Amino acid sequence: xxxxxxxxxxxxxxxxxxxxxxxxxxxxxxxxxxxxxxxxxxxxxxxxxxxxxxxxxxxxxxxxxxxxxxxxxxxxxxxxxxxxxxxxxxxxxxxxxxxxxxxxxxxxxxxxxxxxxxxxxxxxxxxxxxxxxxxxxxxxxxxxxxxxxxxxxxxxxxxxxxxxxxxxxxxxxxxxxxxxxxxxxxxxxxxxxxxxxxxxxxxxxxxxxxxxxxxxxxxxxxxxxxxxxxx
Amino acid sequence: xxxxxxxxxxxxxxxxxxxxxxxxxxxxxxxxxxxxxxxxxxxxxxxxxxxxxxxxxxxxxxxxxxxxxxxxxxxxxxxxxxxxxxxxxxxxxxxxxxxxxxxxxxxxxxxxxxxxxxxxxxxxxxxxxxxxxxxxxxxxxxxxxxxxxxxxxxxxxxxxxxxxxxxxxxxxxxxxxxxxxxxxxxxxxxxxxxxxxxxxxxxxxxxxxxxxxxxxxxxxxxxxxxxxxxxxxxxxxxxxxxxxxxxxxxxxxxxxxxxxxxxxxxxxxxxxxxxxxxxxxxxxxxxxxxxxxxxxxxxxxxxxxxxxxxxxxxxxxxxxxxxxxxxxxxxxxxxxxxxxxxxxxxxxxxxxxxxxxxxxxxxxxxxxxxxxxxxxxxxxxxxxxxxxxxxxxxxxxxxxxxxxxxxxxxxxxxxxxxxxxxxxxxxxxxxxxxxxxxxxxxxxxxxxxxxxxxxxxxxxxxxx
Numbered sequence: 001x002x003x004x005x006x007x008x009x010x011x012x013x014x015x016x017x018x019x020x021x022x023x024x025x026x027x028x029x030x031x032x033x034x035x036x037x038x039x040x041x042x043x044x045x046x047x048x049x050x051x052x053x054x055x056x057x058x059x060x061x062x063x064x065x066x067x068x069x070x071x072x073x074x075x076x077x078x079x080x081x082x083x084x085x086x087x088x089x090x091x092x093x094x095x096x097x098x099x100x101x102x103x104x105x106x107x108x109x110x111x112x113x114x115x116x117x118x119x120x121x122x123x124x125x126x127x128x129x130x131x132x133x134x135x136x137x138x139x140x141x142x143x144x145x146x147x148x149x150x151x152x153x154x155x156x157x158x159x160x161x162x163x164x165x166x167x168x169x170x171x172x173x174x175x176x177x178x179x180x181x182x183x184x185x186x187x188x189x190x191x192x193x194x195x196x197x198x199x200x201x202x203x204x205x206x207x208x209x210x211x212x213x214x215x216x217x218x219x220x221x222x223x224x225x226x227x228x229x230x231x
Numbered sequence: 232x233x234x235x236x237x238x239x240x241x242x243x244x245x246x247x248x249x250x251x252x253x254x255x256x257x258x259x260x261x262x263x264x265x266x267x268x269x270x271x272x273x274x275x276x277x278x279x280x281x282x283x284x285x286x287x288x289x290x291x292x293x294x295x296x297x298x299x300x301x302x303x304x305x306x307x308x309x310x311x312x313x314x315x316x317x318x319x320x321x322x323x324x325x326x327x328x329x330x331x332x333x334x335x336x337x338x339x340x341x342x343x344x345x346x347x348x349x350x351x352x353x354x355x356x357x358x359x360x361x362x363x364x365x366x367x368x369x370x371x372x373x374x375x376x377x378x379x380x381x382x383x384x385x386x387x388x389x390x391x392x393x394x395x396x397x398x399x400x401x402x403x404x405x406x407x408x409x410x411x412x413x414x415x416x417x418x419x420x421x422x423x424x425x426x427x428x429x430x431x432x433x434x435x436x437x438x439x440x441x442x443x444x445x446x447x448x449x450x451x452x453x454x455x456x457x458x459x460x461x462x463x464x465x466x467x468x469x470x471x472x473x474x475x476x477x478x479x480x481x482x483x484x485x486x487x488x489x490x491x492x493x494x495x496x497x498x499x500x501x502x503x504x505x506x507x508x509x510x511x512x513x514x515x516x517x518x519x520x521x522x523x524x525x526x527x528x529x530x531x532x533x534x535x536x537x538x539x540x541x542x543x544x545x546x547x548x549x550x551x552x553x554x555x556x557x558x559x560x561x562x563x564x565x566x567x568x569x570x571x572x573x574x575x576x577x578x579x580x581x582x583x584x585x586x587x588x589x590x591x592x593x594x595x596x597x598x599x600x601x602x603x604x605x606x607x608x609x610x611x612x613x614x615x616x617x618x619x620x621x622x623x624x625x626x627x628x629x630x631x632x633x634x635x636x637x638x639x640x641x642x643x644x645x646x647x648x649x650x651x652x653x654x655x656x657x658x659x660x661x662x663x664x665x666x667x668x669x670x671x672x673x674x675x676x677x678x679x680x681x682x683x684x685x686x687x688x689x690x691x692x693x694x695x
Contacts, residue, residue, distance in 0.1 A: 106326050111339065131326050139576060145543055146577045149569050150633075151590050172576040175619050179575060180323050187324030188340075190280055190316040191384065195308040197342030202335040202352065204345045 006047060007211040008112020011101050014043060014214075017222045018097040032225050034064075036093040039221055043214065044100050052103060056096040063089035102130050111201030124193045128184055139176045143169050232258050233279055233392065233423070238293035240274055240283050248289060249274045249447045256425060258391075261418050263434050264427040266444035267470040268624050268652040272427035275444070276394045278302065279425060281310035297392065312341065315385030319397040319650065321377050330356070330364045330372070330380050337388045348387075355387040359413055373530035375406025382413055393417055395426040399433065400650045403528050403678045404478065407433050429652050430679075432476050435459060443469060470654050477680040479526055481690040494518040495641055495672050497540070500549035504535045508547060510693060519640070519670040522663060524683040526676075527693030533676045534572075536693065537643045540674065541569035553640065568639040572646040574626035578618040583610055583629060586618050587636045601636060608632040608662055624655040631659060635666050642666065643674045648682045660686040 021036050037060055044053040063085050069075070070082040101109075109130065110123035147153040147168055158165045233256040241248035249271040256262050264272040277283040278295045285307040295302040297313050318324055327333040334355050338348040356362045359379045364372065369380065378398060385393065395414075399407045411433045417424055418437060426434060431441070441453040453461075458474055466473060495517045502510040509532030517523055525533050538544040540551065542563030551558050553566055571577060580586040587601040605611045608628045613621060618629055627647065634642050644663070648656045656679070663686050667673050677683050683690065 105328060105332050127326055135323070142571065142573075143576045146571060147579070148543065148564060149541065150579075150637075151565075152579070168579040171619070172578060176575050183318070183320075183323035184326070186282060186286060186316075187318070188326070189286060189307050190282065190311050190314075191337035192308045192311045192340035192388070194306065195311075195340050195342065199339055200342055200345055200348065201339055202332060202345060202348045 006214060007205050007207045008104060008108050009116060009207060010211045010214050011104050011109075012112060012116060014040070014218055015097050015101045017218050019094050021093075021222050021225055033090045033093060035221065035225065037096065039218060040093055040096045040100060043218075044096070046214075047100070049100060049103055052096075052099055056092065056099065060089065060092045060096070063092065102133070105203055106130055108201055108203045111199055111204055114199045120196075120199060121194075123199065124188060128181075128188065131184065132180070135180050136173070136177060139173055139180070140169065143172050143176075146172075232256065232298060233425070234294075234296045235275070235278065236294045236296070238278060238291070238295055240278060240289050240291045242274075243288040243290065247271060247274070247447060249278070249444070251448055252278075252293070254442065254449060256423060258423055259418070259421045261414075261424045261434075261437050261439045262426070263431060263438040263441045264425065264444060265429070265431055265441055265471055266450075266652075268429075268650070268655060269622060270444045271447040272444055273396055274447075276316070276396050276425060276427050279392070280314045280316045280394050281305065281307045282316075308340070311337070311390070312388060313390055314392045314394055315388075315390040317378070317381050317385055317393065317395045317398055319400050321381035324381070325369050325377075328368060328370075330361065330367050330369060330383075333369060333380055334383045334387055336384055341388055343388075351387040351389070352383075355383040358386055358416060359383040360409075373406070373528070374401045375403065375409060375529045378402060378406070378410060379413065382410075386417075390422075392423040392425070395424070395428075397428055397650060398426065399428065399430050401529075401646070401678075403526070404680065406529055407678075411437060429650065430472050430681075431458075432472070432474055435474055435476075443471075445469075467653060470652050472653050472656075473681055477684070479524060479680045479683050479690055479692075481524060481684065481687055494521070494554070495540075496552040498550045498552065500536075500539065500551070501547040502532055502535045502539050502544075503547055504532060510536055513549070513693075515691065517672045517674075519672055520667050521689060522667050522673045522675065522687045524675050524677060524687035524690040525693060526678065526683065526690060531694035533693050534645055537569060537645055537674065537676055540641070541567045541643050543569060566639060567641040567643060568634045568637050569643045570630050570634050570645060570647065572649060574623070574630045575619070577630050577633075578626065581617055582615050583618055583621070584614040586629060587633055589633075591636070604632050604636050607635075607665060609658060624651055624658075627651065627655070628658060628662070631662055635662070635671075639671075641672045641674065643676075645676045646678070647675065648677065648679045656682050657685070 018036050018040055021032060041053055041057060066085045067082060067089060106127040110127045113123040113126060114120060144153055152165065152168055235252045235254040238252040239250045247269055252275065264275055266272055274283060277287065279302070281302050283289060284291065284303045302310055325333050326336055331352055334352045335348050338351050343351065356365055359382050361376065361379050361383060364376060369377065372380065398410060402410060414424060414437055428434060435455065438455055441458045442449055443451045443453060461474060463473060497513060497515040500510065500513045501508060525536065527533050535544065539546045540563065542560040545560055551563060558566060578586055580589050584601055584605065587604060588597065591597055602611070605614055608631065610625065610629060610632060613625065618626065621629060631647060647659050651659065660682060663673055675683065675687060
């Protein structure tokens with residue numbers, strides 16, 4: 001499906017704005033977080049990230065619902081502290097914004113950061129980082145599968161031997177992570193990642209009116225939240 | 232032209248290297264570097280593409296030049312414009328999500344304009360023959376297709392030299408031949424090609440010379456005719472795989488029959504990967520002592536089938552019986568031992584001996600058995616070493632030793648000889664044969680025809 005791709009600058013700024021707003025909002029106005037989440041949700045839907053919007057929307061709804069039930073039924077802290085869910089709900093906009101940011105093609109991110117006058121090395125580092133997360137996930141699954149084959153996996157084993165289980169996952173994961181990091185670095189440097197010339201992208205886009213509108217909308221929203229929230 | 236003049240390079244971590252290398256690779260020449268595992272083939276490729284000087288830590292002497300320019304003095308991004316590098320497993324080196332983005336990666340780094348990048352990407356995909364995959368997601372491609380994307384990615388900025396490091400080690404026979412076609416096209420285009428390889432038979436009609444490396448030094452340079460005329464005994468003495476074409480030459484699986492219900496039986500099994508059904512109505516019968524080779528093209532479902540047999544994944548339809556009893560996945564997990572491809576995420580302990588004893592009752596009898604298995608696999612001298620400090624071949628043998636230490640009736644091995652030289656491949660083959668004599672059923676997924684012919688007694692081609 002052809003997505004409505006926004007300029008990378010919008011992604012980067014949205015990411016920074018939402019992060020700032022949410023971090024501030026944790027101890028501030030009660031509507032900050034829902035508004036920030038709604039902003040990212042609209043942004044994700046506008047770009048066609050329906051699946052991501054669905055998943056994140058469900059999780060956010062779940063956390064907000066649990067907090068609501070705590071308040072409605074006066075559960076207090078008898079089951080688990082309600083603040084765990086309050087913090088989870090407050091953190092969701094940041095996670096969601098990061099998630100949307102991570103869906104951007106890596107070369108677009110590098111090119112965008114280059115356009116924002118970030119050093120080239122920063123762009124490559126960010127690209128490598130985003131490329132690295134799914135790899136670590138896949139490696140963790142592989143290690144856990146190998147533990148199951150050896151009879152070391154399963155809930156019972158984790159409960160009976162928590163330290164052994166932890167080490168079994170951690171050591172091979174670290175070694176593989178180092179191996180993958182080496183391969184990625186080798187692949188990048190032999191393909192000119194350290195070249196001094198300005199980087200261009202296959203997906204290079206002009207900063208259009210739609211991008212400017214989104215950016216203005218988020219900036220205005222952030223300003224209002226700060227201004228009225230403080231009052 | 233690449234020139235190595237009295238080059239010595241030794242890794243600082245003590246991981247081998249090369250000594251006194253004098254070698255000239257002329258423009259348009261196709262050179263194959265061959266020799267035992269750890270002989271220094273990969274180090275030579277790293278010297279050519281600058282990684283040895285600018286990425287790995289080592290002590291060096293002598294000079295490597297490309298068209299008169301010293302590789303040591305050139306920044307690595309400059310060397311990258313002259314030398315395109317293709318590695319053994321391209322999966323770990325991909326940055327983009329889609330083929331188009333990955334192919335464009337080097338061009339983007341070198342600052343080509345977006346219009347130029349698009350033209351170069353189209354040309355590169357066309358040259359490698361994967362125009363149809365331009366918008367495909369990388370993770371959904373087969374190993375052969377991924378290798379082609381890796382080649383297209385280094386082809387796009389148009390280097391004049393290509394360096395391949397064991398490019399066929401994860402490829403099936405058809406994909407290997409397709410790789411040879413791409414290399415042929417590069418050669419016809421006047422490019423200089425340097426390939427470091429164990430499996431050399433697919434390069435016989437391409438190479439202009441074979442450089443045999445032993446103990447880090449160039450021991451001999453063969454002309455293609457001299458290399459082709461090596462007898463099996465001579466190539467084995469040099470630790471080389473056969474230079475002649477090699478295909479799986481085994482009786483089809485058939486029904487082992489006899490022996491009543493003893494053994495493993497798959498009845499009308501259907502297996503999928505994600506939402507795609509790869510294998511349908513697959514039946515098979517194996518008796519104790521059988522060693523079955525499972526072959527087929529990359530992405531045909533071999534690994535998925537094995538994971539189903541091992542109980543790591545559910546089948547869509549059909550059933551699996553062992554000694555006449557139907558086994559659900561949980562019970563299969565206890566009866567079948569699966570050794571995945573790639574040893575690093577299968578080793579958990581702090582010593583080789585402990586690796587064999589992990590999860591077992593460490594009584595004197597078990598310890599004795601562990602020591603006997605270590606001796607059988609040639610690992611006794613490393614018994615107290617950390618498993619992750621072993622070489623690739625030793626780790627591979629250790630994963631097999633762990634499998635044979637467990638009292639499982641069925642052992643499934645996924646690509647057990649990937650990247651192994653002749654000697655190490657034969658060690659693995661001998662160990663498998665020994666285990667089968669004790670009545671275990673062994674299923675081997677492999678593209679390595681030489682190994683399969685040596686060790687297996689029946690075969691099945693998935694997707695045939």
